[in-house]
Amino acid sequence: MPKLIIDPQQRNLLLNGRELYAYRDLFLILAYRDLRVRYAQTFLGILWAFIQPLFTLLIFTLVFGRAMQVDTEGVPYPVFAACGMSAWSYFAFVMNQAGNSIIGAQGMIQKIYFPRLIIPLSKALVGFVDFAISFLFILVLAIWYGVTPSANIVFLPVFILMGVISALAAGIWLSALTIRYRDFQHIVPFMVQIGLYATPIAYPASLIPERFQLLFHLNPMAGVVEGFRWSILGTQAPHPYAYLSFGLAIILFGTGLLYFRKVESVMADIV
Amino acid sequence: MSDVAIKVENLSKLYQIGTSRSGSLRESLADKWNTLTGKKAQATQDFWALQDVSFGIKKGEAVGIIGKNGAGKSTLLKILSRITEPTRGRIEIDGRVASLLEVGTGFHPELSGRENVFLNGTILGMTRREIKARFDEIVDFSGVEKFIDTPVKYYSSGMYVRLAFAVAAHLEPEILIIDEVLAVGDAEFQKKCLGKMNEVAGQGRTVLFVSHDMQAVSKLVTHCIYLEHGKVFEKGEKNFVINKYLSAINKSKDNLVYVDSETSGKPKIRKVRINTSKPNNFQVSSSPMSIEVELSIPHRITKTCLTLRIKDNRGVACLDFSFFDTDFVCSSPGIYTLICKFPKLKLYMGKYSIDAFLAEPPGGEFFQTLENICPFEVLMFELSRGDWEWQPYNTVYLEEYDWDVKTAVFSSQE
Structure with a gap:
């Protein structure tokens, strides 16, 4: 084993991949703990994971599907909305959980060393449980309405990966920011609320006038949600600006890692 | 490979008191604005928790870090455990480190004992496979096997600590960093823990033990580093350093x-x-000690009766001794100094204080009662009794004794 050297003059801001890999068991067990504890002592237990998206879907169908008659290119509205929601709910969950994760783990951080990044990262894994549930929704609805998936579905993994990167980018930035400025604890719920309508979940992106498309795609999730729908349902392909969305997500992810490393060194000192 | 496990050079750690770095966004922006416009930022006070600390620890050495509260022990521990970063200086660590600043880090009340063993073990740096291999041993050591699948929120605090310590005790690092808070639990379990730490130290692994309990330190370590106000005040062989510490501590x-x-x-x-045999009311058990009492007798009294009583910190009276002025040497007006000498004070280790009573014989006047004065501490320092070392609260008093062993041989016909 190489010598460990601690020297504030020679700090390395780059990601230490080997160390993260060495702590992979911790990553897994923290995710496991979250899952086990999440619905402990609740009467309905895991059912809650179904009830919440179900109601959002119901409201969307009533408001956007029935009342506003949004153009879904012939796809039954519930399937259309469920596709958008699966990607978004994963993002919102991971951003929220990861954002608050460092504050929530203060007790641990002040008592023992491990790469702090493990904490927000493990939330990305936890989010997949909700993601799987929302995928189940899509499946059931698709069968019910007799919708067949498009051939584009082979590209779905790419968009899932982009979703994970976007969610982690936001989550890592927020977790590091929250520990320095508690204000962000109050900002995140706003972001989730606004994002739910600013992202093409309940409506297609084509509804936005062309001159606002650039602004619209500054939201990293805009491209992901469009891509999701395109790959599953074969609806309109993502707007060219979607590449901007993806590019932004990757930049945010990279800078988030750097900022996190910077804050990491003082995390235990901030109470 | 060198034989140095930890090398610390010019280590310093600065804390800023006055402003919290986890402020609100508004404060932070206001600060930035103030610096930009040249206004003075909010007053902060610099506090050097550690200043130019340098030392080296050889492989296989057990080293105690001692010092008063606020001397920088915990900061040093946190830096060596990589929980926080130093402001300046350099550290080289050769070997796998496990640091125990508390037991049961990450324990979740809703999870079962089994799950928590895996969770806590992983947090402490073990892999799943290592924990699996030692799981039975851990459970056995903890003594909670019956409840291993019960959520730990139903555990008694004792069971909780046992399980948590059991995980920690089965770490196999090359360098072990331990905080004194680990000395928890009931007496029997404490024995087990200290025994385990001794075992670790005996296996040629490097141990760093932070404490202000000199008894525990002198039992576990070979060398000491004495910190004061963030600086190394003394370092070296343990008895030498502990003596320095004792003569400074109660000053x-x-x-x-x-x-x-x-x-x-x-x-x-x-x-x-x-x-006492050591400065500042530290007494080594079985060494000479004396108590000086100065009396002021302003007028003639029938007879001076002085009683002193030594109590331990639980309030139990351990010794009671009196001076009755049968020869009337100090019953007429004057100021007198009475000295009571113990050639070998046989009190056991622990903390004690004195009660004093001054009166005339029964029927006469009762002048004075003093309680809990002159606190002193008895240590088993530099005394060893071999295989089973001294433990707190074994007794309050030691007597001299001899053993006779008579041998008889089993007769094979019986």
Whole structure:
């Protein structure tokens, strides 16, 4: 084993991949703990994971599907909305959980060393449980309405990966920011609320006038949600600006890692 | 490969008091604005928790870090455990480190004992496979096998600590960093823990132990580093450093000697002082000790009766001894100093204080009662009894004794 050297003059801001890999068991067990504890002592237990998206879907169908008659290119509205929601709910969950994760783990951080990044990262894994549930929704609805998936579905993994990167980018930035400025604890719920309508979940992106498309795609999730729908349902392909969305997500992810490393060194000192 | 496990050079750690770095966004922006416009930012106070600390620890050495509260022990521990970063300086660590600043880090009340063993073990740096391999041993050591699948929120605090310590005890690092808070739990379990730590130290692994309990330190380590105000005050062989520490530690305490200089018309105790074998009211068990009592007798009394009682910190009276002035040497007006000498004080380790009573014989006047004066501590320092080392609260008193062993041989016909 190489010598460990601690020297504030020679700090390395780059990601230490080997160390993260060495702590992979911790990553897994923290995710496991979250899952086990999440619905402990609740009467309905895991059912809650179904009830919440179900109601959002119901409201969307009533408001956007029935009342506003949004153009879904012939796809039954519930399937259309469920596709958008699966990607978004994963993002919102991971951003929220990861954002608050460092504050929530203060007790641990002040008592023992491990790469702090493990904490927000493990939330990305936890989010997949909700993601799987929302995928189940899509499946059931698709069968019910007799919708067949498009051939584009082979590209779905790419968009899932982009979703994970976007969610982690936001989550890592927020977790590091929250520990320095508690204000962000109050900002995140706003972001989730606004994002739910600013992202093409309940409506297609084509509804936005062309001159606002650039602004619209500054939201990293805009491209992901469009891509999701395109790959599953074969609806309109993502707007060219979607590449901007993806590019932004990757930049945010990279800078988030750097900022996190910077804050990491003082995390235990901030109470 | 070198034989140095930890090398620390010019280590310093600065904390800023006055502003919290986890402020609100508004404060932070206001600060930035103030710096930009040249206005003075909010007053902060610099506090150097550690200053230019340098030392080296060889492989296989057990080292104690001692010092008063606020001397920088915990900061040093946190830096060596990589929980926080130093402001300046350099550290080289050669070997796998496990640091125990508390037991049961990450324990979740909703999870079962089994799950928590895996969770806590992983947090401490073990892999799943390592924990699996040692799982039975861990459960066995903890003594909670019956409840291993029960959520730990139903555990008694004792069971909780046992399980948590059991995980920690089965770490196999090359360098172990331990905080004294680990000395928890009931006496029997403490014995087990200290035994385990001894075992670790005995296996040629490097141990760093932070404490202000000199008893525990002198039992576990071979060398000491004495920190004061963030600097290394002394380092070296343990008895040498501990002696330095003991002569400095109680210096500032003013209640070590009882003094009452006011004059009054009544007979009274003016001063009580203990002459302990180490400075500042530290006494090594079975060494000489004396107690000096100064009496002021302003008028003739029938007879001076002085009783002293030594109590331990649980309030149990351990020794009671008196001076009755049968020869009337100090019953007429005057100031007298009485010295009671113990050639070998046989009190066991622990903390003690004195009660004093001054009176005339029964039927006469009762002048004075003093309680809990002159606190002192008895240590088993530099005394060893071999295989089973001294443990706190085994007894309050030691007597000299000899064993006779008579041998008989089994007769094979029986």
